[in-house]
Amino acid sequence: MDLLETLRRYHDSGACPMHMPGHKRTGLGGELPWQLDITEIDGFDNLHDAQGILKESMDRAARLYGSDRAFFLVNGSTCGILAGICAAARPGDTVLLPRGCHKSVYHALELRDLVPVYLPVPADPSTGAAGSLPPGTVAEALAEHPEAKLVIVTSPTYEGVISDIASIVALAHGAGVPVLVDEAHGAHLGFSPAFPGGAVAAGADIVIQSLHKTLPSLTQTALAHWNRGLVDGEELARQLAVFETSSPSYLLMGSMDRCIRMLEARGGELFAAYEEHLAAFDEATRDLRHLRVLCHGGDSLQSHPDFFAFDPGKLVLCTRDTSLTGLGLMDILRKTYRIELEMALENYALAMTSICDTRESLLRLAGALQEIDSQLTETLPVQAAGPLPLPPRWLGMLEARRREGALLPLEEAIGHVSGGMVWAYPPGVPLLVPGEEVTAELCRTLQQMERGGIILHGENCDPPRTVWTVKNSGV
Ligand SMILES: Cc1ncc(COP(=O)(O)O)c(C=O)c1O
Numbered sequence: 001m002d003l004l005e006t007l008r009r010y011h012d013s014g015a016c017p018m019h020m021p022g023h024k025r026t027g028l029g030g031e032l033p034w035q036l037d038i039t040e041i042d043g044f045d046n047l048h049d050a051q052g053i054l055k056e057s058m059d060r061a062a063r064l065y066g067s068d069r070a071f072f073l074v075n076g077s078t079c080g081i082l083a084g085i086c087a088a089a090r091p092g093d094t095v096l097l098p099r100g101c102h103k104s105v106y107h108a109l110e111l112r113d114l115v116p117v118y119l120p121v122p123a124d125p126s127t128g129a130a131g132s133l134p135p136g137t138v139a140e141a142l143a144e145h146p147e148a149k150l151v152i153v154t155s156p157t158y159e160g161v162i163s164d165i166a167s168i169v170a171l172a173h174g175a176g177v178p179v180l181v182d183e184a185h186g187a188h189l190g191f192s193p194a195f196p197g198g199a200v201a202a203g204a205d206i207v208i209q210s211l212h213k214t215l216p217s218l219t220q221t222a223l224a225h226w227n228r229g230l231v232d233g234e235e236l237a238r239q240l241a242v243f244e245t246s247s248p249s250y251l252l253m254g255s256m257d258r259c260i261r262m263l264e265a266r267g268g269e270l271f272a273a274y275e276e277h278l279a280a281f282d283e284a285t286r287d288l289r290h291l292r293v294l295c296h297g298g299d300s301l302q303s304h305p306d307f308f309a310f311d312p313g314k315l316v317l318c319t320r321d322t323s324l325t326g327l328g329l330m331d332i333l334r335k336t337y338r339i340e341l342e343m344a345l346e347n348y349a350l351a352m353t354s355i356c357d358t359r360e361s362l363l364r365l366a367g368a369l370q371e372i373d374s375q376l377t378e379t380l381p382v383q384a385a386g387p388l389p390l391p392p393r394w395l396g397m398l399e400a401r402r403r404e405g406a407l408l409p410l411e412e413a414i415g416h417v418s419g420g421m422v423w424a425y426p427p428g429v430p431l432l433v434p435g436e437e438v439t440a441e442l443c444r445t446l447q448q449m450e451r452g453g454i455i456l457h458g459e460n461c462d463p464p465r466t467v468w469t470v471k472n473s474g475v
Contacts (some may be wrong), residue, residue, distance in 0.1 A: 002261065003057055004036065004254035011035040012044070020247070038250050047072060047248045048241045057257045059336060065190075065200045067207070067225035069233055071240055072256050074248040077184035078104040080208035081225035082111070083239035084180050088206060088231045089114055096141045097152035099387065100130045102182060103421065105152060106307040110397040110434070117145055122306040123386035127294065127318055127348045129159045130387065131306030132390050135167035140173045154182040155199060158343070158427040159294070160314030160352060161307050162186070165202035178205035178230035187223065188214040188313060188354065191263065192271035194278075196309040205231045214313060216356050217259040221252050270355040277359045281455045284366035290376040291329075291369055292318040294348070315351040317341075317369065322376045327453040329372065345389050345427035346452050388445055391436045395470065400434035406471040410446065414436040417473035420459030426429055431456075438467055440449055 004159070017024050020039040027034035040046045045054035061072035073080045085108035089095055094115045095104065119141055122131040133153055142148060142291065151172045155163040165181055172179045182200035183189070187209035189198035199207045207225040211217035224240065226233045263268075268473055278296075285297035294316035295301050301310050319329050326344035333339040342352045351365060394417045395403070403418040416435065422432040432442055446464035450456060460468035 001053060001056070003053060003250070006044075006053065007036040007038060007250055007254055010038070015360045015420060033251060035255065036251055039247060044250065045178060046351040047074075047253070048173070048237075048246065054253065057253070057260070060264065061223055061256070061260045062225070064260055065198065065207075065223075065225055067200045068228045069226045071224040071226070071237065072253050073222040073224055073244065074220055074252045075222075075244050076212070076220050077102075077182065077208045077222045078209040079240065079243040080222055081180075081182055081184075082108045082207040082243045083236060084110070084208055084224060084231075084240070084457055085114075085150070085152065086112055087236040087239045088178050088180055090210075093149040094145055094147045095150040096138065096145065096148050098133050098154065099390065100157065101152060101154050102184065102386070103423055103428050103430055105154075105182065106397070106421065106430050106433060107339075110401065113396060114400045115396070117141055117148065118390055124161075124304055124306055126292070126296075126304075126320060127159070127316065128346070128386060129316070129348070130157055130161060131304070132161055132163040132308035133168065135164050135171055138168050139171045142171060142177065146175070149173075150179055151177055151179045153179065153199075153204075155183075156183070156185045156189070156311045156314070156353065158185060159316050159348075159454070160185070160311035162189075162196050162309040164308040165199045165204055169203040169205075173203070173230070176230070180204065180206040181208070183207050184210040184222070185213055185314075186311065187211050189311065191267045192275060194275045194312060195271070196311065200225050200227065203227065205229060206236065211256055211259055214354055215259050216262070216354070218252050218255040220257045221259075221373070223256070228409075273353045274313075274353075274357070275364045277357060278353065280359050281315070281366050284363055285317050285369055287425035288369060288373045290322045290378055291373045293369075294318060313353050315353060316364070317349045317351065318347060319349070320347040321379055323379055324372075324376060325452060331345060332372055333365075333368055337364070339365055339368055345424075345454060346449075385402075388431065391432070391439045391442060393433075393436050394473070395435035398455065400470055404471040405460065405468050407461055407466050408469050410438075410443050410467055413467045414440050414443060415474050416469040418467060419470045420461060420468035422446065422456060422461070422463045423459040424454050424469060425457050432458075432467070438469065 045052035058070050067152045081104040098121045099118045169179050181204040183199045210222045212219045213223045282297050295310040326349040330344035330349040342350045421430045423430045450464050456463040
């Protein structure tokens with residue numbers, strides 16, 4: 001039964017709420033949907049032991065994506081990543097992963113005291129963004145690290161770059177190792193031929209998807225998919241109960257239920273319209289002279305040999321070799337055209353689209369880009385900076401956190417061991433991880449990022465001015 005409709009009917013039945021939540025479905029007025037916000041009362045099932053209406057709804061999600069089991073997440077992909085990694089790896093295990101993972105992956109590594117082996121990923125020369133994780137790299141790492149117990153892949157990346165998950169899964173499974181895919185940005189994949197397929201269909205053991213990022217569902221809503229084989233599904237369910245609230249919001253779950261039903265009933269039609277809107281955008285941006293839109297308009301997947309596939313829903317607006325930075329472009333779009341983008345870095349700005357965009361909204365962005373492009377001048381070509389080289393790692397993350405810490409001015413910290421994480425948000429990918437050496441190169445990069453307008457965050461510190469280090473750890 002439709003979960004939101006059932007909630008509405010329940011409210012209309014006039015039942016007197018002598019239970020949580022404290023707003024008693026009336027609240028203090030205002031615009032919030034108090035009437036539909038209930039707790040796990042009779043007839044409404046229990047997320048952590050689902051047997052009724054929630055089980056039905058999650059089974060529907062599993063059928064839609066083709067997984068053996070799907071779990072609703074009300075704390076974003078973050079809680080699914082934490083639970084998935086903790087379910088698939090035991091304390092002290094070795095895991096293979098690209099460095100550019102979201103910080104929730106690093107939090108799981110820390111909680112489980114896992115030993116990371118970072119897999120090198122090529123950088124796209126035009127943007128500096130990470131390319132796909134080559135299956136050959138995974139094969140080499142599996143051969144070099146027979147002790148590895150899990151492969152973690154982010155696909156698509158924030159920028160929309162997709163890896164060859166089917167090949168990675170075949171290699172990992174050949175070595176008896178499960179694969180967890182952070183598909184936070186890919187819940188919309190596989191619904192039409194214009195969009196590459198998703199990681200569930202490619203056979204990954206655990207796939208985590210944020211519904212809220214690329215589909216019409218409320219913020220915080222996400223799915224964890226489990227495929228039978230190498231990971232214990234009951235352990236995944238148990239870990240989800242560790243990381244996720246015991247009072248899940250029915251509004252959030254109702255929005256997931258609606259989203260899944262809508263895709264089931266009208267997915268083909270909605271994605272066909274979406275494809276048309278994106279094609280109109282491509283047509284309108286084909287003749288840009290200076291700006292480029294990655295894998296759109298005048299650019300194509302073939303020009304990016306380091307991409308296995310690309311999510312056409314992501315519009316990566318490249319400003320390299322122009323007089324604008326990505327942040328500058330984002331600023332102009334905001335101030336002059338009232339178009340707010342998702343994020344920007346030095347060489348590009350990122351617009352996210354979805355089936356809820358209209359032809360008009362995409363053409364409005366295309367029109368703004370044309371106008372901006374016509375006023376731009378070209379600069380001498382510059383090579384986009386690739387990822388930072390991996391710094392030496394002296395301590396495990398957990399051990400580094402256990403040690404006494406000291407706050408140091410960045411330059412004095414060079415040669416010391418980091419006691420906390422430093423990252424730019426967005427995209428939330430760590431630049432420095434506890435236990436790693438603070439290098440002169442990292443310092444330069446952090447200072448350069450700040451000068452370029454990128455917002456840095458750090459634990460117990462204020463990068464790039466200060467960093468949190470392990471006390472007396474000068475190496
Ligand atoms: C690649 C990636 N994974 C995971 C997450 C966490 O997702 P959520 O915000 O749904 O918890 C994000 C968030 O930005 C992300 O970009």
